[in-house]
Amino acid sequence: MAPSSARAAPEQLYEGIVGTARVVMTLAVDKADASGQYFYLRSRLDIDLSGRIRGQTLDLESRVTGDKLHLTRSGATLSGTLTTAKAQRLPVSLRPAGAPEKLPADLPPKLSVYERWHLAGLQFTAQQTETINGKTIRWYREPLSGIRLFRIESGYPAPALTAVNHALARNQWQDVSAWFACTGYEGGPGTDTAEAKRPWLGTRHVSYVWNASWSCAGAAHPDFGTTGYSFDMRTGRILKLDDLLRFGTGPVPAEESDAWYSYRGKRFAPGVVALLKRYHPQEMLKPAEGDDDGCDYSDPDVWDFPGWALSEKGLWLGAYFARVQRACDAPDWAVIPWSALGLKPGERP
Known part of the structure; x- marks a missing residue:
């Protein structure tokens, strides 16, 4: 970890073309070193980059795909070539990226601009309904990542339904963003499992468990995790564990x-x-x-x-x-x- 007094290298965001494919790239420059990542809009999976800067020339390489970029800076733009691991050479043209357009509703508030570009133009596809304890849910799927999560359609007061469904959409976009950010060592998806168990719909509470496992390139080792999400269906409020389980006489x-x-x-x-x-x-x-x-x-x-x-x-x-x-x-x-x-x-x- 860098000392607290050290300043993070400023990031620069670009959009443009590699060959005929649209890409978005972020680069952090620190003196003669550069690092970052980019993605093709057709797949959205991150590809790592690192390399050196000599004057107006940047030489970057991906450890995951073996891509090599030789770029020249001209004003605010970058141009040059990308050479794939199979020695295919593609022209590159990049310009500073503005704010992404056609962003979905209910995005998590702390996403970076680069992460928002990941999600620009995407939408969920409505799938089958399911009845649980007399209440109706509908599943929604994001097509590129395959990430699925439910929304609640009936069984609770309308204001609470609205609040909880907004929260569920934010959770789903957060999981989609995490899926795009985890590229495997072969350049494909590094997420092995990312799914919600069938939710529990009680009289006053809703709860579900999210299971994920992943092996992201550059990480020390594969990992997995289980996260629960619970809501008070009288108010639509997200519940915290300390709301339900307390020890001692004083406030938590x-x-x-x-x-x-x-x-x-x-x-x-x-x-x-x-x-x-x-x-x-x-x-x-x-x-x-x-x-x-x-x-x-x-x-x-x-x-x-x-x-x-x-x-x-x-x-x-x-x-x-x-x-x-x-x-x-x-x-x-x-x-x-x-x-x-x-x-x-x-x-x-």
Whole structure:
């Protein structure tokens, strides 16, 4: 990690043509070094770039595809050639990129301009409907990435439906953006799995789990993750774990504060272990001495920042282990029943 006093190299955004294909490129220049990425609008997958600058000349290469670019700067534009790994030479013409047009609605607010270019002109395709607990959902798919997520069409008050469906659309665009940003070592998609489990639609809550696994070029190793999303269907508000599971008599400290991190480690995680031992005593037994492959769910450290979701049975918590034991992550059995959460009657499903 760079020292906090170091300034990030300024990024320059370009759009243009390679051969006959439209591309968007971002470059960060730091003295004689340049790095960045670009994508073809037909596929949107990022291609890494790194190289050197000599005067007005840039020589860049992709570790993933083997593409080599020889570019010359003329004013604000770049031109030159791209040579593929198969020695095919293509002309390149790039100009500064403005703001992307035809952006979808409900984009996540923190996307960079380059990430917004990734999504420009895309839209979701409506697919089949499904009825769950008397309520109707419809699935939507983004064609290039194949990322699917549902929207809720009936069963809850209209204002809450509107708010939650906007949030679901933002989540889906965030997942599409992540898919485009993860290119595999062969130049194709690096995301192996990116899918939502069938959601739970309760009387007052909606919850779903997003599973993803990936092997992005340049990353230290393949990885995977499980993330839960839950909503209060009376208000449309996104729920946080601290809304549902609290330990101690005082209020939960402000999220991301030093006091909150201390609370999660010293009070929350031990409290979770105590609850799980009560309701899942066998699963929470400490592995036998010498069993290096055993999963020690009695260790509070694996529960301080768990994934979570809601279901008919209660609150599911997903343990998180160090990489060498990631196979122990997120066991299905780790459910705390609704009756143990101490919620008011109006807060229960």
